[in-house]
Amino acid sequence: MSMFGGGFGGPGGGPGSGPMGGLSGVGAGRGTRRTGDTLPFAGVPDELAAGVRRLEDAEPEHGVPEDRFGHRPPEGPALSLLSLLTRRRGVFLAACVTILAETLLLQAGPYLVQVGIDHGIVARDLPVLLWSAGAFTAAVLAGWATTTARMRQTGALAADAMRHLRVRVFAHLQRLSMDYYTEEKAGVIMTRMSSDIESLQQLLQEGLAQFAVQGLTMVVVTAVLFHYDAGLAAITLLLVVPALFAASVWFRRASDVGYARQRDAIAAMFTDLAESLHGVRVVTAHHREDRNIAQHRTVVGRYRDANDFTGHISAIYGPGTSVIGLLGMAALLLIGGRMVLRGQLSIGELTAFVLYLNAFFAPVQQLVQLYTNYQQSRAAVAKLRTLLGQAPTVAERADPVELPPVAGGIVFEKVVFGYDPARPVLRGVDLRIEPGETIACVGPTGAGKSTLAKLVTRLHDPDSGRVLIDGHDLRDVSLVSLRRQIGVVPQEPFMFAGSIRDNVAFARPGASEAEIWAAIDAVGLRDLVERTDAGLDATLHERGQSVSSGQRQLLALARAFLAQPRVVVLDEATSNLDLRSELRVEQALDRLLEGRTALLIAHRLSTAMRADRIVVLDESGVVEIGSHAELLAAEGRYADMFATWSRHR
Known part of the structure; x- marks a missing residue:
């Protein structure tokens, strides 16, 4: 894999050099840990240890914080x-x-x-x-x-x-x-x-x-x-x-x-x-x-x-x-x-x-x-x-329904949506995705491909019409029960400052080490992670800048594997990978998508061809729906796109 150059962030990868590039080692010696840019911290000096213990003993008990998050703003007096x-x-x-x-x-x-x-x-x-x-x-x-x-x-x-x-x-x-x-x-x-x-x-x-x-x-x-x-x-x-x-x-x-x-x-x-x-x-x-x-x-x-x-x-x-x-x-x-x-x-x-x-x-x-x-x-x-006082535009109802485990059937009913209501991006979209079906969305920039994905994950609500999963209107279900069953891999995945373990287990913090390693294996990263002394505890710098964009994408895929969602939304998950890495990831994707409903935002037609059906969008909405073979036979918009792509690949 030339993109790794012998380790995360090496030549052909991201910033840094050596094994895992800029990832910091952990546990350099007894009582020693590394923080930030590999700066060592050897613990409290012996001559100060007694004083630190006295301060800790004198510190009052504050109890366990009882902060609870809710999608509905808590009732209470206005800030003053x-x-x-x-x-x-x-x-x-x-x-x-x-x-x-x-x-x-x-x-x-x-x-x-x-x-x-x-x-x-x-x-x-x-x-x-x-x-x-x-x-x-x-x-x-x-x-x-x-x-x-x-x-x-x-x-x-x-x-x-x-x-x-x-x-x-x-x-x-x-x-x-x-x-x-x-x-x-x-x-x-x-x-x-x-x-x-x-x-x-x-x-x-x-x-x-x-x-x-x-x-x-x-x-x-x-x-x-x-x-x-x-x-x-x-x-x-x-x-x-x-x-x-x-x-x-x-x-x-x-x-x-x-x-x-x-x-x-x-x-x-x-x-x-x-x-x-x-x-x-x-x-x-x-x-x-x-x-x-x-x-x-x-x-x-x-x-x-x-x-x-x-x-x-x-x-x-x-x-x-x-x-x-x-x-x-x-x-x-x-x-x-x-x-x-x-x-x-x-x-x-x-x-x-x-x-x-x-x-x-x-x-x-x-x-x-x-x-x-x-x-x-x-x-x-x-x-x-x-x-x-700023109210969320995607608000949870006062008595939301707990979404049960879903099969993954998704329906768009006459959906109209625009980031600016005066200029809709989607106009009267009707689309049915069967449970376990993989749908690819293709079309020019600005046609609304990513917008469909955002509506499924309920990052936005349609201006009119409905989006349903297994017959449940997304506006009626709790956001927690919805998003627990949807996995998202964006085109530009985000890594948090912390360890590989924390980033892969982001959606399932309680996952066991064996489950985390299984997700790492699924995207083919075990050999690279094991090259570091810290392994899963190796540190990713802020926004994952210590690794290349391709490596961030693989880690994001591992995160999705571990979450085990019922519905998967992929926003061109292979666009930042070289050809060899793309083949490995596509093999892993086949395992991830098996038995699950998938919505693929495809910029590469090679990705769209793997879908069960392809949805072609343009500024006027959905213009074609069918399999790769059916759309080629129809000699419509998709056939023109495929001919252009074939000439220039």
């Missing part, structure tokens, strides 16, 4: 910050209590300073001075303890909420139909799962708690100020609160626009990056690097502009609130100082008043930054809510 915070009500209430205690303890200091000045220093009473100093120290230590407890509670709350949100978003992405992934860019989806959720994590872990502490501080301080002197408090606050309120309203409106632009710019940046990385071979082959860099510079520039805008409005709002606060402090010193001179206010009370007013304005500076984080998270929640 409140719904994330109240998932664990006990932890949420404990966090609220510690936040309240922390706020009150933080504001005990100015009162104790006033007591120490008026009743200790002015009255020359040393015990009172010592008592106030001791109480101040105790309040600081108690504040430290409550802050620690609050951070533990909010940290646990944020960790649980983020785990739940990540699983919820990921499960919904698994639930969405193929048309969503056709229309949406991969970089945008990655942004939802990474940047958007991370901004929420920062807010939930510390931001909202600080927001509550600082907000409560302003409320408590306002009450204390009015307790000391209502007139002075009213005058001081009336000078600053309206200005602060007006500035905050402006900042909120401007930041809403700015952070929405920022989220969109991040998504565009991820999209461009993902596309360039996935297409790196094409970029290199066509010397596109300079133009790609220029394009990425433009995309990053939009993100920079969005950051500049949000930075500009923050630069106006932050210093502006500082100026307002300092002007209020100056007014307080002037008015309060005159009241002290008149004997209407003690020095200690004025000192406490100044400290409390400073405590009123100090949170404003932190609230500016916290509000910035809140706005970013609010924009992220809006994006995530939109994603979670």
Whole structure:
């Protein structure tokens, strides 16, 4: 087999060299394993082992996650910050209590300073001075303890909420139909799962708690100020609160626009990056690097502009609130100082008043930054809510029928379908496939061959008409029971990062090693797999890039063998193989298709000739149906295609 060149990925195959090419060995020695690009990891060093064991012993039990996937979206409240915070009500209430205690303890200091000045220093009473100093120290230590407890509670709350949100978003992405992934860019989806959720994590872990502490501080301080002197408090606050309120309203409106632009710019940046990385071979082959860099510079520039805008409005709002606060402090010193001179206010009370007013304005500076984080998270929640509100177009019914083991009879009844409903790909298709029959679909590109296969696997639903298996409308049966009985081998098979064992057993994770080897034998890969020290545990790199396209196709066929489906859909499974390999695979296909219904998407007429019947499609729909001999005798569209193919093969 020249395509293998002595091993996976060798000359004539894919990237890499030597046995299995870029596949990494496993188990290079005692306590050693290899990860990634054959980088060795020799385990935990002996001098660190004891510490690792202590950490493991201290790790709390989290229990077994009870995540269950369903094709129907779970019922529950819409995504919001409140719904994330109240998932664990006990932890949420404990966090609220510690936040309240922390706020009150933080504001005990100015009162104790006033007591120490008026009743200790002015009255020359040393015990009172010592008592106030001791109480101040105790309040600081108690504040430290409550802050620690609050951070533990909010940290646990944020960790649980983020785990739940990540699983919820990921499960919904698994639930969405193929048309969503056709229309949406991969970089945008990655942004939802990474940047958007991370901004929420920062807010939930510390931001909202600080927001509550600082907000409560302003409320408590306002009450204390009015307790000391209502007139002075009213005058001081009336000078600053309206200005602060007006500035905050402006900042909120401007930041809403700015952070929405920022989220969109991040998504565009991820999209461009993902596309360039996935297409790196094409970029290199066509010397596109300079133009790609220029394009990425433009995309990053939009993100920079969005950051500049949000930075500009923050630069106006932050210093502006500082100026307002300092002007209020100056007014307080002037008015309060005159009241002290008149004997209407003690020095200690004025000192406490100044400290409390400073405590009123100090949170404003932190609230500016916290509000910035809140706005970013609010924009992220809006994006995530939109994603979670996206309904799958191929929806499972509320009470689906469990599809029993099928014989494999497939019927298309007056099927009309178009990816754009205004431009149908299939128009009124009527087709009956008998159980155990092999049907090949041929025709020009865009005629709807692959679309028929997608309708059988229910990746799409017809716009009108029905698709049935053994008399069951596919829209009435559960997706699990349907897809469990259908095996698919695409033209460009996908390999996941992991071992050969994991990829072959993808559809049947519980398959025994003997069953996996039987599937490997069926496609003739045993000798090649055994050339590696790791065997079935040899690592396939991301998307199977460590093996050639032909080898990926053989592994995909082995995966289909192991799944043992009742219906097999093959999208030109031999198109990437050389002639010798094609013969071996076709022999294996004969074994796979024996007794099973098969739908072959055939680009090579040599594949179509092996089918029981051939369906010829063009832009107008199905134009001919019959065996190879019958269609040649009819001297129609298929006969013309066969004559052209015969002249050029």
